[in-house]
Amino acid sequence: MEETNPSEASCDSRLGQDLAESTQRASLLIEALAERYLRHHFDLTYHQYVLLLVLSRTEPTDATSLAECLNISRAAVSKRLPALEKAGLVRVVQDPKNGRKLMLTTTPRAAQLVEQASPELENELRNVLARTRAGFDPVLMAQLMGAMVEALEESLNDAQCQ
Template sequence: MSDKITFTLHELVSELDAQADELLKARHGITGSQFIALATLADVEPTDITDLARCLGVTKAAVSKRVPSLVKAGWVTTTHPPGQGRRVLLELTDSARDLVERAGRDLDEQFAALVDHPDASGIDLSALNDHLNTLTAIFRQKGPRA
C-alpha cells in the first residue's frame, strides 16, 4: 500500500484486472482483455478499427490483429462500406451484446460485494464512480503532458 494516489490507483486497477480476468474466464469463457474490447465496442458501435483503437488506448495494428479472433468466436461482425476504401466497420453480434451485459453485471456485483467488506464501510460506489468518471474526463480534456 502507498500514500501516493497514482500508485494506489495503479495497484487497485492491477488487482481488479487480475480478479476480473479470473472471474471472466471461469464464468464466461472470455479473457479480461477480450471483454474490455467487446465492452468498449458496445459503447461505440458501429465503429472502425481506428476509432476502436483510440478508445482502447492501443494501436490500430493491435486491434487489427485481434479482430479476426473476435469474428471467429462469433462476437464481432465486419463490413466494408462502399466508397470507404479499406475502412472496416465493426459491430457486436447479439450473442456478444448478451455476453457483455451478463459479464459486466457479474463483474459489478463482485466488485460491489467487495465494498460490503467491513473495512470498506462508508464507500459510496455510485459517488466513487462519478468521481472517477469526472477525473477521467478531465484527464482526456487536458491531453498528454510533456
C-alpha cells in the same frame, strides 16, 4: 511571496505519488479480478470484454477509431479481432463508402454477453470492495472515479470516445 514549509511540500509530493501508485495498483488488481471472473463465467479475457464493450458503444466503427477509444495500437486491435470474429462475437465487413476500410460491429451474441457480463462483473467488484475494513460506498466511489476520469480526459483533450 508565501514560504512553503518543506514538510508540507514533501507531503504534497508524496500524496501525488501515492495517488498515482494507488490508482495504478487498483487498476491492475481490478483488471486481474475481472480477468479471473470473465474467464471463469464467460470464457472471455478482460481485454476481449473491454473491446466488445467499447465496440458496442461506438459501432459501427473501424479498427483505428476503436484503437483510439481503447487507447491501444491499431495492431493490438487487429490482433484481437480474429478470435472474436471466429467466436461469433464481432463482424468485420467492408465499408460500403470506402472499399479499403473495414468496419466492425458486435453480433447479437456479443451484445447479449456484454449485457449479462457487465452487471455481474460490477456486482463481483462491489462484493469484493464491500469486504474492506474501511467500508465502501459504491455511489461515492463511482462519483469520485467519474470526476477523476472527466478531469483526466479534459486534461488530455480526449473526449471523442465517451
